[in-house]
Amino acid sequence: MPGLNFLFRFDGDLASRKTVFTDGPNRFDLDFDYKNIDQKETSNWVLSCHKYPEYPTTIFDDDELYIYLEGKIYNKDHATVSSELKFLARNIFTDGSGAAQRLRSWLLDVDGDFIVFCWNKLSGQIALFNDVLGRLPLYYYHTESEVAVSRNLKFLADAIKKRQYDMMSMAQYLLIGYCPHHRTLLKNIYRLSPAGLLEIDGKRSRCSIKNVHVFNFENKPHQSKSTRENASELARLMGQGVKNRAESSAKNILSLSGGLDSRTVGAALYAQKIPFEAATFIDYEKARQLDIDCARDIAKILDCEHAIVPLSAPTGENFLRLLRIKNGRNYLGISFLLQFLEYLKQRHGRNFTYFTGNGGDRIARDIRPNLYFQDMDELTAYICRRQQFFPEDELSALVQISKEKIRQEVKEILQSYPENDLVQKFIHFEVHGDALTRHVEGDDRTKHFFWTATPYYSVPFFQYIMGIPDEQKRDFKLYKVFLDQLHFELVAIPYANIVAPVGSFRHKTYNLIRRVRKWPNPVRFCLRKLNLYPAPAPPQHIHSPHFIDCFRQQIETCTVLSDYFSRPGLEKIISHPQNYKNEALEVLFTATSMMEYFECGKSTLEKFLSADLSVPSGSWDWYRHKILNDKA
CATH class of the missing domain: 3.60.20.10 (Aminohydrolase, N-terminal nucleophile (Ntn) domain)
Incomplete structure (x- = not known):
């Protein structure tokens, strides 16, 4: 770096x-x-x-x-x-x-x-x-x-x-x-x-x-303003943010997808009359065709040159390069994006600013959970269950730390935040942890190739939007008015993740169904208590055979892993990979690869440089909804 x-x-x-x-x-x-x-x-x-x-x-x-x-x-x-x-x-x-x-x-x-x-x-x-x-x-x-x-x-x-x-x-x-x-x-x-x-x-x-400063997201100074008033100020601040970032650059490239965040940045560049080009990648499984179609329509409205870049399946060489660039601070499953960044560097050199919509998925949306937390323990348990890659009991055995100690550490992090309201503590955890840690490390990956910027993290914009009440962000109400003020034609283009324009009847129906599906099911709960509701069979996951072979060789040859992980725990995982999601194995592989690289001065990936380590068909959903929010 x-x-x-x-x-x-x-x-x-x-x-x-x-x-x-x-x-x-x-x-x-x-x-x-x-x-x-x-x-x-x-x-x-x-x-x-x-x-x-x-x-x-x-x-x-x-x-x-x-x-x-x-x-x-x-x-x-x-x-x-x-x-x-x-x-x-x-x-x-x-x-x-x-x-x-x-x-x-x-x-x-x-x-x-x-x-x-x-x-x-x-x-x-x-x-x-x-x-x-x-x-x-x-x-x-x-x-x-x-x-x-x-x-x-x-x-x-x-x-x-x-x-x-x-x-x-x-x-x-x-x-x-x-x-x-x-x-x-x-x-x-x-x-x-x-x-x-x-x-x-x-x-x-x-x-x-x-x-010298810690944000308190419980403070909502723009509570008394209407949605339209807040959206108008956000449009002004977004315009100022892209203008400030573009002024220091010889050229501007926009990472464009079919989502809302990148089109909003494009709309602000267009409104400020800032020349720019757009670029969109086609994933190696061709699973994002609607995303490509929406991006093409957006680029046409914004009247900008638009490059569509097909990517091939990630290889061991891609994994190894990302490991060396970010030393385990980036999940290796995203390494296929290096092809896209390398393409832009070869085409444009390094002297340009790469604009992304990074951050919009966290700060511009209502990310409150559909739950009420009675105390800190409930909030801690929810966070530990919500997006876990490994079951807590199995994780505890693998790292040889009790589940109670792991939860206590998460609880202490939550207690360190200044908010009193538990929902706002959750938002702080998501913004500070996910957005200002994981997303920032993703942006930093791009800086290995060229400078990147996102106006969502313009300080005036960030402070203002976090001071807007969450209710205005619910169901994209604020976002629709905000985007409409920047460029009204872009509101009518479908939001690729839900195949419908934001704010449309279909979009509202989708949001309602999504909320209802998260409600507790009392009938199913009672039947399970009476042992009358059979537990669903655990899903069987398919993995790249080259990836599993590489992981197995790493576990067998890198003896230092046994100093920190339970050897039976590692062997259980690699012997029964079908019991684990692709992302779970790749997150663990990222950590073990970092340790091998640091301790042994080499990587098992060097034996698999040309091997296809891609996620098999049918496993793309997690990448689409979780990883692609990084927007390279």
């Missing part, structure tokens, strides 16, 4: 350690034009950035301060950014009590995807902070002797002296598909939370990490 690498030694013994951060990136280089540049070094720390030439970085340097900006700040010019960052840095280094509040206010006012590194040349103090949504994943660890920070998880894994795996995070990952908090799968290596501030005082041998 492109981005900064930083190492600080409190004892000044930098020489023996700095090669990990200065030479390390070249060992994992996948693209010939990645280089170590912008290196800065003192007697006890070194900073470098491993990137391709078009990747955005900026240096602000004077007699007092050295500031390194990775990423983009969209709504301020260069002179303003320079002035404001220097003002913030001086406050952080001199006014501990008030600095956090000033930084918080600035982060909530600025729109960007960025990381900022600051060094006070006079005092030697250092500070790093990121944007309020944490759009560029940044990882760190610190010990008594050193602090290391990097955009690439493997650099830290190689640098840490006693590498271990965090099996509680592993349990969460295998349960819901991502680590919902700041922990990673590696023990003592963390992800810097959104609006995070890391400070180093070398003279006092001290490192501190804090969050």
